[in-house]
Amino acid sequence: MYDVTRRRFIQLSGAGGLALLPGMIRPARAAGGRIALYNGQHRPPVEALVAAFTKATGIEVAIRHGNSAQLASQIVEEGANSPADVFWSEESPSLVATARKGLLAPLLPDTLKQVGAEWSAKDGSWIGATARCRVIVYNKSMIEEAALPASVLDFAAESWKGKVAFAPNSGAFQQQIMAIAILKGRDTALAWLKGLRDYGETYNSDSAAVEAVEGGDLPIALSNNYYWYALAREIGAADMNSAIYNIGRGDPGTLVTVSGAGVLKSAKNAEAAQSFVAFMVSAEGQQAIVDAIAEYPLRPGIVSPFPLTPFDKLDPAPVTPDQLGDAEEALTLLREAGLA
Amino acid sequence: MSDALGDLEAGAGRIRLPSTRRRGRPSSLLVLAAAIPTILILLPIIYVVLRSWNAGWYAIAAELARPRTALLFWNTTVLTVSVTVLSAIIGFAGAWLTERCDLPGRAIWRVALSLPLAMPAFVASFAWKSMGSEFQGLTGAVLILTLESFPLIYLPVAAALRSMDPAMEEVSRSLGRSPRYTFLAVVVPRALPALGGGALLVAAHMLSEFGALALLRVQTLTTAIFQQYELQFDNATAAVLSALLMLLCLPVVLAEIRLRHGHRVSKVGRNTARQRALVPLGRYAFPAILGLVALTILSLGIPFGRLGYWLLVGLSAGRGLDTLGPALGGSISLAIAGTLVTTIVALPLVLLALKSGGIFARIADRLPYVVHGLPGLVVALALVYFAIRLFPPLYQTAWVLFAAYAILFLPLAQSAIRASAELVPRELEEVARTLGRGPLKAFASVTLPALAPGLGAALALVALELMRELTATLILAPTGVSTLATEVWSHTNDGAYAAAAPFAALLVLISGVPVYLFTRRTLIPRRG
Numbered sequence: 001m002y003d004v005t006r007r008r009f010i011q012l013s014g015a016g017g018l019a020l021l022p023g024m025i026r027p028a029r030a031a032g033g034r035i036a037l038y039n040g041q042h043r044p045p046v047e048a049l050v051a052a053f054t055k056a057t058g059i060e061v062a063i064r065h066g067n068s069a070q071l072a073s074q075i076v077e078e079g080a081n082s083p084a085d086v087f088w089s090e091e092s093p094s095l096v097a098t099a100r101k102g103l104l105a106p107l108l109p110d111t112l113k114q115v116g117a118e119w120s121a122k123d124g125s126w127i128g129a130t131a132r133c134r135v136i137v138y139n140k141s142m143i144e145e146a147a148l149p150a151s152v153l154d155f156a157a158e159s160w161k162g163k164v165a166f167a168p169n170s171g172a173f174q175q176q177i178m179a180i181a182i183l184k185g186r187d188t189a190l191a192w193l194k195g196l197r198d199y200g201e202t203y204n205s206d207s208a209a210v211e212a213v214e215g216g217d218l219p220i221a222l223s224n225n226y227y228w229y230a231l232a233r234e235i236g237a238a239d240m241n242s243a244i245y246n247i248g249r250g251d252p253g254t255l256v257t258v259s260g261a262g263v264l265k266s267a268k269n270a271e272a273a274q275s276f277v278a279f280m281v282s283a284e285g286q287q288a289i290v291d292a293i294a295e296y297p298l299r300p301g302i303v304s305p306f307p308l309t310p311f312d313k314l315d316p317a318p319v320t321p322d323q324l325g326d327a328e329e330a331l332t333l334l335r336e337a338g339l340a
Numbered sequence: 341m342s343d344a345l346g347d348l349e350a351g352a353g354r355i356r357l358p359s360t361r362r363r364g365r366p367s368s369l370l371v372l373a374a375a376i377p378t379i380l381i382l383l384p385i386i387y388v389v390l391r392s393w394n395a396g397w398y399a400i401a402a403e404l405a406r407p408r409t410a411l412l413f414w415n416t417t418v419l420t421v422s423v424t425v426l427s428a429i430i431g432f433a434g435a436w437l438t439e440r441c442d443l444p445g446r447a448i449w450r451v452a453l454s455l456p457l458a459m460p461a462f463v464a465s466f467a468w469k470s471m472g473s474e475f476q477g478l479t480g481a482v483l484i485l486t487l488e489s490f491p492l493i494y495l496p497v498a499a500a501l502r503s504m505d506p507a508m509e510e511v512s513r514s515l516g517r518s519p520r521y522t523f524l525a526v527v528v529p530r531a532l533p534a535l536g537g538g539a540l541l542v543a544a545h546m547l548s549e550f551g552a553l554a555l556l557r558v559q560t561l562t563t564a565i566f567q568q569y570e571l572q573f574d575n576a577t578a579a580v581l582s583a584l585l586m587l588l589c590l591p592v593v594l595a596e597i598r599l600r601h602g603h604r605v606s607k608v609g610r611n612t613a614r615q616r617a618l619v620p621l622g623r624y625a626f627p628a629i630l631g632l633v634a635l636t637i638l639s640l641g642i643p644f645g646r647l648g649y650w651l652l653v654g655l656s657a658g659r660g661l662d663t664l665g666p667a668l669g670g671s672i673s674l675a676i677a678g679t680l681v682t683t684i685v686a687l688p689l690v691l692l693a694l695k696s697g698g699i700f701a702r703i704a705d706r707l708p709y710v711v712h713g714l715p716g717l718v719v720a721l722a723l724v725y726f727a728i729r730l731f732p733p734l735y736q737t738a739w740v741l742f743a744a745y746a747i748l749f750l751p752l753a754q755s756a757i758r759a760s761a762e763l764v765p766r767e768l769e770e771v772a773r774t775l776g777r778g779p780l781k782a783f784a785s786v787t788l789p790a791l792a793p794g795l796g797a798a799l800a801l802v803a804l805e806l807m808r809e810l811t812a813t814l815i816l817a818p819t820g821v822s823t824l825a826t827e828v829w830s831h832t833n834d835g836a837y838a839a840a841a842p843f844a845a846l847l848v849l850i851s852g853v854p855v856y857l858f859t860r861r862t863l864i865p866r867r868g
Contacts, residue, residue, distance in 0.1 A: 070569055168567075217472075233835075331572050
């Protein structure tokens with residue numbers, strides 16, 4: 001009866017499990033034509049680039065997906081034993097933190113030349129691949145564009161109570177805090193956070209905040225630009241209730257940040273790893289990336305298929321990734337404000 | 341049974357131990373075997389203590405004194421207590437209806453009340469959240485999580501209600517006690533251990549729940565730990581919060597011990613399907629059915645409906661479908677192997693605890709429950725820390741992941757195995773020995789078959805949890821290995837819900853396999 005079935009289930013699963021074990025106990029080490037990529041960036045652009053890279057070079061790429069900050073921590077914890085060859089981060093602070101621990105090898109000068117020097121590490125330990133932008137996403141049926149304030153700092157006021165969604169966990173939000181602290185001073189940044197804590201609505205991620213605005217839960221979200229485009233891709237741009245608003249005028253509400261990559265000093269396959277990063281900023285690689293995500297290419301002359309606000313029309317806050325550093329101060333501020 | 345295992349091992353080693361060892365100290369081999377899970381369990385505890393220690397006393401005190409910590413503590417407690425109590429009420433009521441009342445279609449309701457077990461909480465939460473902001477927040481989270489958690493109480497209670505010897509109730513009634521008194525004085529106390537075991541699991545799930553709560557915007561100690569690690573790695577705050585979380589597990593574990601105390605009911609032979617008179621529902625039949633229909637719609641209908649909706653309207657439908665096969669393969673192979681490792685590791689712990697009432701055995705038996713409330717993230721980071729320092733060649737092999745699985749889900753296997761092990765009289769195997777069976781044969785022919793239902797339930801329960809495990813898998817799985825759960829996570833992260841839907845649906849479907857095997861055992865009436 002069913003006892004027999006169960007016993008058979010146990011036997012079968014036992015046999016199955018044992019049969020599968022040998023395949024899984026093999027460590028995923030980079031060897032020969034294979035590199036290990038720790039990826040904190042969104043998957044579509046990474047998978048597009050990896051496919052193009054493997055096709056062009058024959059080098060295979062094993063990808064470990066995760067959150068950038070967590071992967072950076074994992075790399076730090078792994079130290080010299082890290083199985084990773086390349087670290088692709090969604091945000092520059094994770095790369096800065098890894099570089100500060102002395103874990104990243106210098107990139108080839110030829111690679112670094114492909115993008116503007118302001119988008120990469122001064123010591124050449126990592127390179128920016130794409131730029132993204134902090135924006136305001138608003139629900140068109142709940143608020144007029146004309147009613148939006150002149151600065152992102154204005155949202156931290158009682159008049160916006162219950163209307164502004166933000167994600168304190170988001171790496172990009174932390175960079176925005178850093179930008180405010182750099183441009184307007186630490187006290188202003190702290191007061192802004194306390195205002196958001198009291199009057200804003202916290203979400204777990206930028207994309208959750210954008211979805212809440214799209215769904216009409218509240219009118220405003222502080223987000224990265226591409227979350228809106230990702231949602232528009234899912235729903236259809238014509239059916240979107242929400243739109244993007246660029247504050248510009250050098251306000252920290254419009255902040256350009258970069259995603260980028262570095263090669264680990266401990267890379268088992270350093271040559272292949274360097275060639276991967278070089279491919280990332282090549283014309284072919286950049287096109288593959290920006291076709292898959294609504295971010296700005298950092299290599300000149302590449303055109304995104306998304307209807308992005310032109311990069312030279314953004315008029316962003318005058319802050320570079322180098323100034324943002326590892327954004328550690330942002331965490332202190334978040335904690336002081338009671339948001340973390 | 342502990343004798344049995346000791347004898348089994350002794351037999352394998354061709355050392356004949358005196359058979360007068362009965363009720364003496366457990367064999368050293370058994371102690372050794374039980375030391376493996378204990379060492380594993382100690383790893384995250386040591387890790388949390390080490391990391392907290394690095395912060396220093398001042399930082400620990402400052403962290404504990406923050407108003408935010410109090411808020412997190414409060415939210416965690418309210419969520420855990422509310423969901424556990426509500427699940428207990430629904431689970432017990434459901435079990436009473438399907439096992440003891442003349443409810444029409446009881447076989448169907450048994451399935452309907454078990455199936456929500458296959459629905460991962462984050463899938464259900466996503467479905468609810470996408471219907472409106474009113475389902476977010478603590479109240480929404482309590483309701484949604486209760487809807488997916490109550491089977492953990494329904495199943496053991498239903499099994500207990502069925503396997504209870506009707507003689508006890510008949511005696512009570514024949515002594516002139518009312519049905520209500522009999523229910524309260526005979527039935528409820530005998531169902532309490534099952535209810536307590538289920539409640540412990542629900543509570544531990546709530547303490548470590550992340551995905552659902554992040555979607556529903558509820559901040560608990562666990563979501564705060566995730567946030568801390570998202571913000572910064574070498575993080576004293578996260579360690580202190582983890583320690584606090586383990587402290588919160590303690591009263592839950594102690595309460596369960598009290599509930600189980602003194603309940604050792606061994607029985608020879610299997611339960612016979614003795615006919616018992618069912619309670620007539622009368623005019624309550626209609627409201628009871630209405631309630632069950634509503635429960636089924638809320639716990640199953642809405643999440644499935646939402647998956648279907650995204651599949652139909654989402655523009656990313658079909659994206660990444662080529663990874664469906666590898667992800668399914670990853671889920672199944674990791675879950676099966678991890679389940680076997682977890683169950684095998686759990687067995688000596690249970691046997692030792694039953695054999696020896698000693699302090700080591702009791703602590704070793706209970707320690708896993710304390711760690712069960714820790715989020716997978718903390719356990720995974722602890723294993724990264726130790727694997728890199730102590731066993732670098734093992735790092736990023738599936739073995740470290742299996743160790744994490746064992747640490748996270750030992751209590752599920754322990755509870756299930758114990759349920760069977762407690763029913764086996766120690767004398768049974770000795771009878772076999774006196775009848776001339778060797779120690780190995782006695783164990784294999786008497787004890788092992790008696791443990792089989794428990795082992796089967798353990799395998800099914802652990803497999804179910806492993807299929808939906810996300811955070812430890814993300815951090816520890818060999819690079820390039822994906823599972824259905826990690827794919828769902830990736831796609832929803834990118835806002836590609838239609839792309840995620842097939843993975844989520846497949847995850848629910850294959851979760852149905854262990855649920856089916858598990859509920860079959862507990863819920864199909866046995867023929868004598």
